Amino acid sequence: MRTVAFLGLGIMGAPMAVNLLRAGFDVVGYNRSRAKVDAFVAAGGRGADSIAEAVAGADVVVTMLPDSPDVRDVMFADDGVLAHTAAGALLVDCSTIRPDVAREVAESSAARGVRALDAPVSGGEQGAIDGKLSIMVGGADADFAAARPVLDAMGTTVVHVGPAGSGQTVKAANQLIVAGNIQLVAEAVVFLEAHGVDTDSAVRVLGGGLAGSKVLEVKGAGMTGRTFTPGFRAELHHKDLGILTSAARDAGTATPLGAVVAQLMGALVAQGHGELDHSALIKLVEQLSAPPSADTP
Known part of the structure; x- marks a missing residue:
């Protein structure tokens, strides 16, 4: 062979x-x-x-x-x-x-x-x-x-x-876990920034404890620096989460947090960011966290 x-x-x-x-x-x-x-x-x-x-x-x-x-x-x-x-x-x-x-x-x-x-x-x-x-x-x-x-x-x-098919089922679970981790890291980074914390130092110390993860290790710096060169495009992760939600529905299993992050990933793609790395989910956290403007009625 x-x-x-x-x-x-x-x-x-x-x-x-x-x-x-x-x-x-x-x-x-x-x-x-x-x-x-x-x-x-x-x-x-x-x-x-x-x-x-x-x-x-x-x-x-x-x-x-x-x-x-x-x-x-x-x-x-x-x-x-x-x-x-x-x-x-x-x-x-x-x-x-x-x-x-x-x-x-x-x-x-x-x-x-x-x-x-x-x-x-x-x-x-x-x-x-x-x-x-x-x-x-x-x-x-x-x-x-x-x-x-x-x-x-x-x-x-x-x-x-x-x-046959088991590899794809495990991959769907993988994409659920990765997306959930990215969303939580994004929320943590915006939270830290709002409190004026040195985010690079914070990410380093978080990575050494129970909060540490491969997502934090690989995606943390890009999220704090707002660089989203794709290692994995948001549009592909959006597709993968569609596979996950469909397979979960077929099996009758609940994925409530997965459903939320699937909607967020879909919103990111709908805003025209599908070519960015999936860590660009932090953009939505920033939007949701932004204070109202002076023009807001």
């Missing part, structure tokens, strides 16, 4: 594909934007002009796409992955999509003799660059074992969490 087709060379996908190169795999990259393919070729990979060309002869096909409709299009189109991937190959979908779509992909893949795993990732752009992603994997035990060399090249926490 040395030849990997990698479809989707975006913010996350490009560094993941490069890490596979560094691990010694022969990687063929494809993206709808040719410029991203050219950048991957410049990094040492091979490029393809179509999905069919990318997956031809591949032992493993890795996909990293924005949303469920994108995955369905790439998988099921006449010129898509399942029409051209050889029987016996492994399909590893690292996109974050609905669990039911992941199960649909697994069932359709099995019917064509292709082994499928849903393997969404967490860790953001820096985690992808460093090869330190957390990867939650759904699928058969034997297929997970076969895919470990590929997964280990991209992540440091690689865990098989259950049958």
Whole structure:
């Protein structure tokens, strides 16, 4: 299993594909934007002009796409992955999509003799660059074992969490926890600033106690400095929280705080900030905390 087709060379996908190169795999990259393919070729990979060309002869096909409709299009189109991937190959979908779509992909893949795993990732752009992603994997035990060399090249926490669709279910829970943490950090920062506290020092000491979290560590400085270069875009987190609320409704589970932060993330996107990092949630906290202006009746 040395030849990997990698479809989707975006913010996350490009560094993941490069890490596979560094691990010694022969990687063929494809993206709808040719410029991203050219950048991957410049990094040492091979490029393809179509999905069919990318997956031809591949032992493993890795996909990293924005949303469920994108995955369905790439998988099921006449010129898509399942029409051209050889029987016996492994399909590893690292996109974050609905669990039911992941199960649909697994069932359709099995019917064509292709082994499928849903393997969404967490860790953001820096985690992808460093090869330190957390990867939650759904699928058969034997297929997970076969895919470990590929997964280990991209992540440091690689865990098989259950049958097809389970990886996406765990990722939805991950996105719930991350969004809730971001919102609370945003509220804490605005609160500290309102009291004139040195926020950089405050964030440092908070990080050493029970309030410490990966979100505080990774996002705290950007929030205090109001720099929102995307490691993970708000519009994508908005999409992910939609997956979470839908799956929670289907299961009959309550996510009251999740529902609130999902609305806030949606409001951030509606205000035109979808391209910013999801830590830009602090903008809404500032708006809600602003005193009325002199013109307010």
